[in-house]
Structure formats: C-alpha cells, structure tokens
Amino acid sequence: MRSAFCAFHRDLTCKPVEVPEDAHAIDLVFQDAPGGQGFADDNGGLDYHIPVIGGRGQAPVLKVVHVAVEMAPIAKVGGMGDVVTALGRAVQDEGHSVEVLVPKYDVINYDQVEDLVQDGSFFFENCQVKVWKGKVEGLPTTFLEPENGHFWRGCIYGRNDDHVRFGFFCGAALEYLRVRNVRPDVIHAHDWQSAPACWGNRNGAGCVFTIHNLNYGADLIARAMAACDVATTVSPTYAREVSGSPAIAPHLSKMYGIRNGIDQDIWDPSADEFLPMQYGxxxxxxxxxxxxxxxxxxxxxxxxxxxxxxxxxxxxxxxxxxxxxxxxxxxxxxxxxxxxxxxxxxxxxxxxxxxxxxxxxxxxxxxxxxxxxxxxxxxxxxxxxxxxxxxxxxxxxxxxxxxxxxxxxxxxxxxxxxxxxxxxxxxxxxxxxxxxxxxxxxxxxxxxxxxxxxxxxxxxxxxxxxxxxxxxxxxxxxxxxQDWSWDDPAHGYIGLYYKSLKR
The missing domain is CATH 3.40.50.2000 (Glycogen Phosphorylase B;)
Structure with missing residues (x-):
C-alpha cells in the first residue's frame, strides 16, 4: 500500500489515503464534516474519479461495443442515433476501442458508410445472418443482415412486430460476438429496442443500459434495468423525473443521469457549409x-x-x-x-x-x-x-x-x-x-x-x-x-464503463 492522495477536510488538514500499489484511480465522495455527517458531494452520483499520480497502475484501455438500432447519419429517427455516434466518437477520441452493431436496414444511407464490405455470415435461430463491416463518422461499424427480411421493410420503426425484429437483432448481436470471439469489456445497449442485449449471454462483459425515452417499452426497460450493471438516462433532471417509475424504482441505485452533448464538428457556425457566411x-x-x-x-x-x-x-x-x-x-x-x-x-x-x-x-x-x-x-x-x-x-x-x-x-x-x-x-x-x-x-x-x-x-x-x-x-x-460538447459527458460514461466492470 502507498499514500497516493491527500483528502482535504473543511479545516484544510491533509490526510493520506492508502491505495494498492497497482491502483490507477480511486473513487471519492467528499463530505463537509467528519464521521459521515453533513453534506455529501458525490459528483451527481458519479463519484469523483481521481487519478493516482505516480502509481504503477494505468487505466486499462476499454473495448466498448454499442448495440443500437439507430446511428446518425445513416439510420436516424430521433436523438438516440445522434448519441450513439457522437458518444462513440468522443470515447474513441479518449483512446478507447469502440464498435457499433446495427441492423442492416434497406433504408440505410450508404453514401455515409465508408469501406463497406461483406465479412462472412453465421447462423442464429436457424437463420443465416450476413455480416458487413464499414466505418461511419470514423467509427468501426458492423451491420447484421438476417435472411429472414426483418430489416427489409422500407423503414426503421413502425411495424407491428418491431419487438420481434429488434429482439432477434439483439440475440444475433450477442451471437456475433461469440462466434467471432469478439470480447468487449462493456456492452452498451440503448433503449427498449436493445434491452434484450442486457439479459442475454454477454460472456462476462459489463453492461451499461441507456434509457433515451421511458415513454416506450417500459416492460423491456424494466427487464434491462434488472439485468444491467449500470443504467443511465440522458440528463440528471430526467433521471429524477423517472425515478418513481415501476421500471426504475427497484433498481434506482444503478441509475445515473448524464446529459447528452452535441457534435461540435457537425454543428459549427464557423465552418458550416450551409450558411452564407461562417461566423463565431x-x-x-x-x-x-x-x-x-x-x-x-x-x-x-x-x-x-x-x-x-x-x-x-x-x-x-x-x-x-x-x-x-x-x-x-x-x-x-x-x-x-x-x-x-x-x-x-x-x-x-x-x-x-x-x-x-x-x-x-x-x-x-x-x-x-x-x-x-x-x-x-x-x-x-x-x-x-x-x-x-x-x-x-x-x-x-x-x-x-x-x-x-x-x-x-x-x-x-x-x-x-x-x-x-x-x-x-x-x-x-x-x-x-x-x-x-x-x-x-x-x-x-x-x-x-x-x-x-x-x-x-x-x-x-x-x-x-x-x-x-x-x-x-x-x-x-x-x-x-458555452461548452455543450460531448467532452464532459464522455468522461462520465467512461467512469461508468469502469464501474460496470466492478459489479
């Protein structure tokens, strides 16, 4: 053990904290009075992740796989598609490995997919599933195309069997990881459509589940809440607003609110090609x-x-x-x-x-x-x-x-x-x-x-x-x-990815 960090109390005295030799960070909650009394500051429920300066350990590089049914700009209906792409890019920019798994819809905007190639196939539930690889906005992206036609419907949503289609996709996504021996540290599932990925065979991976809108699929969201390691929703206030929901309340200790950001490369008035004059x-x-x-x-x-x-x-x-x-x-x-x-x-x-x-x-x-x-x-x-x-x-x-x-x-x-x-x-x-x-x-x-x-x-x-x-x-x-980028939210998610590995 080594004294690697000083904790400051209200009287500004400094006390050492003992940490293991191979520690790369410690999670702290600050209080304004000793003995567990008084006001506690837990960084909005995220804890403070403090690096250990001079320690032998280094934060491991994470492999994160998103299982999602939307991804901007190729298959976007609402804000979920923006989050999947922008958060993935922000985490990748921090040095971690990110892959996105999405259905291969017939309505995908393929002009926005780079280097798309077929990469074999596998069978799931007696159905052949073709695997396609490409890049979207710099993110490695894997497209799953089942021969049963689930995603040849001319749309992303709006069919009576959406729950069947997306349930099949989630099972196929986990099977793809198994047969290709892809071993992510964390599987990040999004909303009710990807909820089944939380309770399937994750092969030891941590699971983070993000609720983008509780107004849909509450039963599936409730099952995902029970199965995941960590759950998030897309702002602190919304997390409080839904805390009493029957889908959320039994698992409230898992829930964190992290606001979304915007992609400041796409939304940049100083370089926007759609404007008659760029400005700052x-x-x-x-x-x-x-x-x-x-x-x-x-x-x-x-x-x-x-x-x-x-x-x-x-x-x-x-x-x-x-x-x-x-x-x-x-x-x-x-x-x-x-x-x-x-x-x-x-x-x-x-x-x-x-x-x-x-x-x-x-x-x-x-x-x-x-x-x-x-x-x-x-x-x-x-x-x-x-x-x-x-x-x-x-x-x-x-x-x-x-x-x-x-x-x-x-x-x-x-x-x-x-x-x-x-x-x-x-x-x-x-x-x-x-x-x-x-x-x-x-x-x-x-x-x-x-x-x-x-x-x-x-x-x-x-x-x-x-x-x-x-x-x-x-x-x-x-x-x-004012900064509304993904920088701060991405750091919050990275902290939760590590947290999911501890459960």
Missing part, C-alpha cells in the same frame, strides 16, 4: 444578419428588422404542439416573424398545422414560414438566422436542439423539464443555479404547460430583444462560448 462569437452580428437575409429570401419573409422565433421539431404531443401554435400567434402579434421546420406523423395533427400555416400567412403576410419536411441544410440556416429558439416540450429526456441553437447564437425559450432544465438557465431567475454549474444564465424558461407559462417566457425574450440590443448582443456572444 466575435462576428456573430454580421454572420447572423447574413443568415437572416438568406432565410427570409428562401421562405418569402419580409426583410425587416424584427426578431425571428423558430421551432425545429417533430410535431407530436410530447413537443408541446398546443404551445407551438400559441407561440406562432403571440410572436406575430408582437411584431416578430415565426419559422417552423418539421412534420407530424399523425395525419390529423399535420392537417391542423397545414391549416395554421394558411391562417398565419393570410393574417400576417410575409411574416410566417412553416416548412413541413425535414431539410438538413435548411435546419442549419434556421439555427443561424433565428433570434429565439422555442422548445416547449411536455417532457424532454434531454433535447439537443436547444444546445445547437446556443452554439449558433440563438437564445432558447424552453419549458423547465428534463434536459432542458439542465442546459437552459433563466436570465431573470437562475443566476445561482447557473453559477453552480459553472455557467451564466443563457435563456428564458417557464414551468407550466399552459399558454400563460409560455407567454411569460416568450414575452420576456421578445421584450429583451426590442428594448436592449446591447444586452442581447452580449447574450448571444455568451451562449456561443
């Missing part, structure tokens, strides 16, 4: 002005000096569609312009928004632009051109759009739920909470799910834009410098 905090006024001019040209909006309030979202109940409709009218009533990019999978909801577009355009000509399709280049332009970005979700496990908006100097107006609460700190009410996170206030927020709450936040944002342009410019520069 130092020249945001010129860059955003150029983007506004181009967005107004594309959507047929008047080129006048008024604020642009935007929404980029799927039009589903979770996203607060009644509040989005209300915000459109409120923005226009207060002299602004309103832009929406998104579509509704429910035909009835889409019909309502088609009617809303017609009413807005008729009542306020050249002031509203609603585009009902996903358009990647247009989304970049909207983030850059807007002054305010609205996210009024009823619930939001993490949310990425508010962080992307800030990266582009657009001020978020959000409902305080899930990851929105962890990333947006109200200008008027959250100075202390922001300081505790090492930040300054960066947006406007509200709590209730009614239109009065929305009005409270949106009206304050619009009034600030109209009344104090110097303050607004300073706020824009501030939010652009």
């Amino acid at each position: 905090p130092e020249n945001h006024k010129e860059g955003k002005a150029a983007a506004r001019k181009e967005l107004r040209r594309r959507l047929g909006l008047a080129d006048v000096d008024v604020p642009i309030v935007s929404v980029v979202t799927r039009l589903v109940h979770q996203k607060g569609i009644h509040l989005i409709k209300h915000a459109a009218w409120r923005t226009l009533e207060r002299g602004g312009q309103f832009v929406l990019l998104g579509s509704a999978p429910d035909g009835r909801v889409q019909g309502e928004f088609n009617a809303l577009r017609d009413q807005l355009v008729r009542t306020y000509p050249e002031r509203a632009g609603l585009w009902f399709a996903y358009d990647e280049p247009l989304s970049h332009l909207i983030y850059a051109a807007s002054d305010m970005f609205l996210v009024p979700s009823i619930f939001e496990p993490c949310g990425l759009t508010q962080m992307v908006a800030m990266r582009y100097g657009t001020i978020p107006v959000v409902r305080k739920t899930g990851g929105l609460n962890d990333t947006v700190f109200d200008i008027d009410h959250d100075e202390e909470r922001a300081a505790a996170a090492g930040l300054q206030p960066n947006g406007f927020s509200f709590e209730s799910t009614d239109t009065a709450g929305m009005d409270y936040a949106l009206n304050r944002a619009l009034s600030a834009w109209y009344s104090d342009k110097d303050f607004w410019d300073e706020l824009v520069a501030r939010v652009m410098t």
Whole structure:
C-alpha cells in the first residue's frame, strides 16, 4: 500500500489515503464534516474519479461495443442515433476501442458508410445472418443482415412486430460476438429496442443500459434495468423525473443521469457549409444578419428588422404542439416573424398545422414560414438566422436542439423539464443555479404547460430583444462560448464503463 492522495477536510488538514500499489484511480465522495455527517458531494452520483499520480497502475484501455438500432447519419429517427455516434466518437477520441452493431436496414444511407464490405455470415435461430463491416463518422461499424427480411421493410420503426425484429437483432448481436470471439469489456445497449442485449449471454462483459425515452417499452426497460450493471438516462433532471417509475424504482441505485452533448464538428457556425457566411462569437452580428437575409429570401419573409422565433421539431404531443401554435400567434402579434421546420406523423395533427400555416400567412403576410419536411441544410440556416429558439416540450429526456441553437447564437425559450432544465438557465431567475454549474444564465424558461407559462417566457425574450440590443448582443456572444460538447459527458460514461466492470 502507498499514500497516493491527500483528502482535504473543511479545516484544510491533509490526510493520506492508502491505495494498492497497482491502483490507477480511486473513487471519492467528499463530505463537509467528519464521521459521515453533513453534506455529501458525490459528483451527481458519479463519484469523483481521481487519478493516482505516480502509481504503477494505468487505466486499462476499454473495448466498448454499442448495440443500437439507430446511428446518425445513416439510420436516424430521433436523438438516440445522434448519441450513439457522437458518444462513440468522443470515447474513441479518449483512446478507447469502440464498435457499433446495427441492423442492416434497406433504408440505410450508404453514401455515409465508408469501406463497406461483406465479412462472412453465421447462423442464429436457424437463420443465416450476413455480416458487413464499414466505418461511419470514423467509427468501426458492423451491420447484421438476417435472411429472414426483418430489416427489409422500407423503414426503421413502425411495424407491428418491431419487438420481434429488434429482439432477434439483439440475440444475433450477442451471437456475433461469440462466434467471432469478439470480447468487449462493456456492452452498451440503448433503449427498449436493445434491452434484450442486457439479459442475454454477454460472456462476462459489463453492461451499461441507456434509457433515451421511458415513454416506450417500459416492460423491456424494466427487464434491462434488472439485468444491467449500470443504467443511465440522458440528463440528471430526467433521471429524477423517472425515478418513481415501476421500471426504475427497484433498481434506482444503478441509475445515473448524464446529459447528452452535441457534435461540435457537425454543428459549427464557423465552418458550416450551409450558411452564407461562417461566423463565431466575435462576428456573430454580421454572420447572423447574413443568415437572416438568406432565410427570409428562401421562405418569402419580409426583410425587416424584427426578431425571428423558430421551432425545429417533430410535431407530436410530447413537443408541446398546443404551445407551438400559441407561440406562432403571440410572436406575430408582437411584431416578430415565426419559422417552423418539421412534420407530424399523425395525419390529423399535420392537417391542423397545414391549416395554421394558411391562417398565419393570410393574417400576417410575409411574416410566417412553416416548412413541413425535414431539410438538413435548411435546419442549419434556421439555427443561424433565428433570434429565439422555442422548445416547449411536455417532457424532454434531454433535447439537443436547444444546445445547437446556443452554439449558433440563438437564445432558447424552453419549458423547465428534463434536459432542458439542465442546459437552459433563466436570465431573470437562475443566476445561482447557473453559477453552480459553472455557467451564466443563457435563456428564458417557464414551468407550466399552459399558454400563460409560455407567454411569460416568450414575452420576456421578445421584450429583451426590442428594448436592449446591447444586452442581447452580449447574450448571444455568451451562449456561443458555452461548452455543450460531448467532452464532459464522455468522461462520465467512461467512469461508468469502469464501474460496470466492478459489479
């Protein structure tokens, strides 16, 4: 044993901590009083992983295999696909080995897959499964293509037998690891679709299970919670919000909340090829002005000096569609312009928004632009051109759009739920909470799910834009410098990967 670290108490005395000779790190929880009394700081449940300086041991390089049914940009429906790719890249950048296993859908964007080749096959449940290898965004990616046609459906989700299809994929993924003698240290499974990978034969690997949205597949999530070594969800606030769920509560000691990040290579206004002018905090006024001019040209909006309030979202109940409709009218009533990019999978909801577009355009000509399709280049332009970005979700496990908006100097107006609460700190009410996170206030927020709450936040944002342009410019520069990358979240996940090996 050797004295490798000093623990500081409130009186600033230094005491040695004995650690094994081969230790490379120790996990600590700090307290402000001796004897286990007083306030405990456990780094939000993650503990503090402190390296042992001068120790003989070195942190082992990990081999992490993600089992996932989405992966951006090749097979993306929601935020899970972004997380799988961006987290994998961030962990790989820290020197660890990462591989992603995904189904070989017939709708994959193969233009985004590098060096795709077939690499033999194996049998699982009397079905031949072809193995394909390639790279996606620099990540080694293995595609499994069963001959039973489970993934030749012209879509990723939406079939009545999705649970059967994805259950087969998880079993095939574990069988692939076995027959190819791939021995990961950690298997990282994502949401209900990959839950069966947690209780299958992992051949001694640790298991981390991430819940992206508890609103779907609760029974499968409950089984995964029982079987995994460590569970996460995608923000600290969402972890607290779901802690009472029957799927989570019996296994709460396994649960950690780590906010998602954004890929700052993809979302970078200083190098964005979709913008008429690249910009950073130092020249945001010129860059955003150029983007506004181009967005107004594309959507047929008047080129006048008024604020642009935007929404980029799927039009589903979770996203607060009644509040989005209300915000459109409120923005226009207060002299602004309103832009929406998104579509509704429910035909009835889409019909309502088609009617809303017609009413807005008729009542306020050249002031509203609603585009009902996903358009990647247009989304970049909207983030850059807007002054305010609205996210009024009823619930939001993490949310990425508010962080992307800030990266582009657009001020978020959000409902305080899930990851929105962890990333947006109200200008008027959250100075202390922001300081505790090492930040300054960066947006406007509200709590209730009614239109009065929305009005409270949106009206304050619009009034600030109209009344104090110097303050607004300073706020824009501030939010652009805040770090919402994957760097810190990746370190949290790496700590949990090591933790999963101890169980």
